[in-house]
Amino acid sequence: MFVRNEDFRSFIRYYPIITILIGIHILLFLLINVFGMRSIFNMGAGINGLIEAGDYWRLVTPIFLHAGFAHVLFNSFSLYLFGPALEQMLGKSKFIVGYFGAGILANIGTLYLQDSYFSHVGASGAIFGLFGIYFYMAFYRKELIDQANSQLILMILGIGLVMTFISPNINILGHLFGFLAGAALAPILLIGAKPFVNRGMIRVRRSPENGDIRFKPNRWQRRKVRTGPGSGGKILWGIFIALVALGFLARFL
Template sequence: MFLRNEDFRSFIRYYPIISILIGIHILLFIMVNLFGTYSIFNLGVGSNRAIEAGQYWRLITPIFLHAGFAHVLFNSFSLYLFGPALEQMLGKVKFLIGYFGAGIIANIATFYLQDSTFSHVGASGAIFGLFGIYFYMAFYRKELIDQANSQLILMILGIGLVMTFISPNINVLGHLFGFLAGAALAPILLIGAKPYINRGMIRVRRAADTSGDIRFKPNRWQKRRIRSGSGAGSKIIWGIFIVLVALGFIVRYF
């Protein structure tokens, strides 16, 4: 579910919304930091004082902007890992409603609960909204997610919450309300949802099945069960865990 094996073109074809969002993150970061177009950043930052003055677009635009390379890397990588399954399961429209709905609710909560001098950027509230949808799924729509992926989501959510409270310059309220918003929207968004199908894996298996002369292998199912068992799942979980922890420390100390 969270193991990405698509090539670049396949990923864009299968998950166009995720691809566009990540592309916008990177494009805006390059424009601001390499080409010096700070006016874009200044016009989009979530400044509570500016929102009070009627600049309500700032409840949306911070979702696309990031404060530094580690920040945009962490959020884009998280979106790359955890966004595709939901884009396929929910469909493009519902995914956008969940993603931006959670992000906007997080920014509204930030506006009302923080003082007027507070400002922020980042897609973290929207991404925590995705975690909120998965969290709801793990407890109330178990037919949509297996136990290994449920455990992975709970582990990553725990890491995210810990990093939220120990890292400096983090919009804590944005993270928390983004998560709560995602969980609150999940019952509606998951109506009609179907379990995730890894199209990249199907493509790999089809290629493997047609590449040789021998089509039938008596022990193929036994071997497949061994490869897809708890050992393989644990390696995937710990691999993602280590990568996200490393990125978290980069955000924390650099």
């Protein structure tokens, strides 16, 4: 569910919304920090006083902006890992509603509970909204997520909350409101949702006789791919360690 098997082209085809979001993150970061277009950052940052004065677009635009390389790397990597499954399970429209709904509600909470001088950028509120959807799923829609992935989500959420409170320059309220917003939206968004299908594990072959495409259900058994508890645990711990490392990088850079 959270292990990416797709090649670059397949990832773009299967998860276009995630691809576009990550592309926007990187493009805006390059425009601002490499090409010196600082006006983009100034026009889009979530500055409470300016929102109160009527710049309501600043409830949305901070979701696309990031303060530094480690910041954009951490959020884009998190979106790359945890976004695809929800994009497939919810569908494009519901995923967009969940992602931006959580991000905007996180920014609204920040607006009302922080002072007028407070400013913020980053997709973290929206990403915590995805964690909120997974959190709801792990407890109330268990048919959609297996135990191993439920444990991973709870573990990542735990470390994310710890990092939220111990790291400097973090919009704590944005993270918390994003998570709560995602969990609140989940019951509606998950109506009609189906378990994730890892398309990267599906392979087809072309028959030499007539060129027809045939599915080979035993292909992975013949290749003896290890999918037992031991290998799965190593993969989950690898993801966990990578995210923790990126979290500390984002803290000190």
